[in-house]
Amino acid sequence: MSAKPILYYAPRSPPCRAVLLTAAALGLELDLRLVNVKAGEHKSAEFLKLNAQHTIPVLDDNGTIVSDSHIICSYLADKYAPEGDDSLYPKDAEKRRLVDARLYYDCGHLFPRIRFIVEPVIYFGAGEVPSDRVAYLQKAYDGLEYCLAEGDYLVGDKLTIADLSCIASVSTAEAFAPIEPDQFPRLVQWVKRIQALPYYQKNNQEGLDMLVGLVKGLLAERQQK
Numbered sequence: 001m002s003a004k005p006i007l008y009y010a011p012r013s014p015p016c017r018a019v020l021l022t023a024a025a026l027g028l029e030l031d032l033r034l035v036n037v038k039a040g041e042h043k044s045a046e047f048l049k050l051n052a053q054h055t056i057p058v059l060d061d062n063g064t065i066v067s068d069s070h071i072i073c074s075y076l077a078d079k080y081a082p083e084g085d086d087s088l089y090p091k092d093a094e095k096r097r098l099v100d101a102r103l104y105y106d107c108g109h110l111f112p113r114i115r116f117i118v119e120p121v122i123y124f125g126a127g128e129v130p131s132d133r134v135a136y137l138q139k140a141y142d143g144l145e146y147c148l149a150e151g152d153y154l155v156g157d158k159l160t161i162a163d164l165s166c167i168a169s170v171s172t173a174e175a176f177a178p179i180e181p182d183q184f185p186r187l188v189q190w191v192k193r194i195q196a197l198p199y200y201q202k203n204n205q206e207g208l209d210m211l212v213g214l215v216k217g218l219l220a221e222r223q224q225k
């Protein structure tokens with residue numbers, strides 16, 4: 001029998017939380033191994049052998065190494081979905097294309113705009129969040145609002161890994177760049193819908209609270225000086 005897949009991760013990281021949510025949606029247990037990015041553990045020779053791009057999350061599924069959260073979520077959903085239920089990552093080419101497009105939107109637009117807000121504070125001593133970065137992040141919300149015109153989820157009427165990846169980013173973004181309900185009413189409702197999932201609190205909210213507490217705490221400390 002093969003061992004549980006190992007996930008190298010940190011709970012406060014949005015891409016890691018996307019993987020935790022996906023594993024939970026699949027009912028899959030992971031062997032969680034903490035990586036302390038602040039202490040530079042992601043740059044150790046051992047870790048670089050797993051992922052030369054030195055990012056977390058990284059999955060080691062009995063020797064199959066997968067990096068990038070979006071690819072990990074697709075891999076897990078393809079491999080571990082219950083027999084006959086491909087709803088999290090549909091095999092139908094047309095639906096899969098849409099799921100992939102939302103995953104790439106997270107990877108190319110949402111998460112990078114968040115990291116330019118939180119990483120300068122955590123790693124480079126920034127004492128404030130520039131307002132243009134907040135505005136730039138808020139500009140990315142419309143790409144999701146538009147998708148939600150078609151159904152309750154980012155691709156139609158069923159939850160997919162696109163929702164689980166994007167919620168990890170959007171829930172983080174929201175803490176720094178509020179979502180205007182008049183401008184993005186469907187997005188506000190979608191956030192509430194995903195927050196109601198039974199595995200949301202443990203797999204997203206706890207790490208999110210850690211990240212927001214850390215960043216806001218550092219900002220408050222620096223603003224007092």
Ligand SMILES: N[C@@H](CCC(=O)N[C@@H](CS)C(=O)NCC(=O)O)C(=O)O
Nearest residue numbers: 013014015054055056057068069070
């Ligand atoms: N596109 C990647 C981004 C992963 C990423 O940048 N993770 C951050 C933590 S939230 C990290 O590992 N940073 C360390 C580094 O970039 O060296 C994914 O979705 O997995």
